[in-house]
Amino acid sequence: MSPRPHACLTQHLVWRRLQRGQLEFLWSLAGALGLVLGHPFDTVKVRLQTQTTYRGIIDCMVKTYRHESLLGFFKGMSFPIASIAMVNSVLFGVYSNTLLALTATSHRERRAQPPSYIHVFIAGCIGGFVQEEGPRGLFRGAWALTLRDTPTMGIYFVTYEWLCRQSTRDGQDPSPARVLVAGGFAGIASWAVATPLDVIKSRLQMAGLKRGAYRGVLDCMVSSARQEGLGVFFRGLTINSARAFPVNAVTFLSYEYLLRSWG
Numbered sequence: 416m417s418p419r420p421h422a423c424l425t426q427h428l429v430w431r432r433l434q435r436g437q438l439e440f441l442w443s444l445a446g447a448l449g450l451v452l453g454h455p456f457d458t459v460k461v462r463l464q465t466q467t468t469y470r471g472i473i474d475c476m477v478k479t480y481r482h483e484s485l486l487g488f489f490k491g492m493s494f495p496i497a498s499i500a501m502v503n504s505v506l507f508g509v510y511s512n513t514l515l516a517l518t519a520t521s522h523r524e525r526r527a528q529p530p531s532y533i534h535v536f537i538a539g540c541i542g543g544f545v546q547e548e549g550p551r552g553l554f555r556g557a558w559a560l561t562l563r564d565t566p567t568m569g570i571y572f573v574t575y576e577w578l579c580r581q582s583t584r585d586g587q588d589p590s591p592a593r594v595l596v597a598g599g600f601a602g603i604a605s606w607a608v609a610t611p612l613d614v615i616k617s618r619l620q621m622a623g624l625k626r627g628a629y630r631g632v633l634d635c636m637v638s639s640a641r642q643e644g645l646g647v648f649f650r651g652l653t654i655n656s657a658r659a660f661p662v663n664a665v666t667f668l669s670y671e672y673l674l675r676s677w678g
Contacts, residue, residue, distance in 0.1 A: 455488035456658030460651035464617040510542035522674045527586045536569035543568025567609040575601035598667025602659030611648035
């Protein structure tokens with residue numbers, strides 16, 4: 416006697432939910448791994464951007480280790496670890512769904528009918544805006560963060576798509592190695608554009624500890640350039656690039672795996 420149709424459907428739905436739960440767990444794990452790899456670089460970057468007591472990257476790393484031990488590089492990591500899955504889900508979820516709305520093609524169809532780079536850029540910008548805007552006005556420096564991440568997320572996804580297409584035959588999925596390389600360089604490209612506003616964001620957030628330091632984004636930019644020159648806006652670019660490659664390589668590999676698994 417064959418099983419009833421509704422019983423088969425129920426079993427299928429249960430299996431899909433279990434599979435989706437496993438994949439979401441893997442997504443969280445991959446995000447956490449990327450964060451652990453990148454957080455020490457982020458700690459050094461923020462200190463270089465907001466403090467003038469260091470002569471460079473190596474000096475900052477040596478002093479941090481000497482005064483705070485290895486744990487000093489992982490300060491403030493608990494909240495990002497707890498929220499990384501949600502943050503990545505919002506960014507990549509909005510990006511994928513916006514691209515679907517703009518092109519009316521599924522992820523698998525996009526390899527045979529690749530979307531235009533304009534569509535990829537728009538979808539990335541919308542993903543970056545939704546990811547960072549959140550509850551407006553809640554965090555000091557939120558506007559600088561939004562200005563930083565809205566266009567740079569567009570550049571991020573365009574760079575990734577371009578590198579994948581250049582290294583993969585038409586209609587085929589990129590190999591894991593190509594995904595890792597494309598994701599890593601996409602992270603570097605986006606940070607090359609984002610670093611100036613990242614400096615401003617860090618200074619505005621630190622200004623919360625010193626009331627009245629800056630009156631806003633523009634005042635922070637003008638004051639920083641006047642006092643320290645235009646080079647101040649590129650502090651942390653080297654450390655950002657070193658951090659961006661492994662973190663975004665792992666992120667995009669996870670993204671591609673999840674999309675292929677969900678079909």
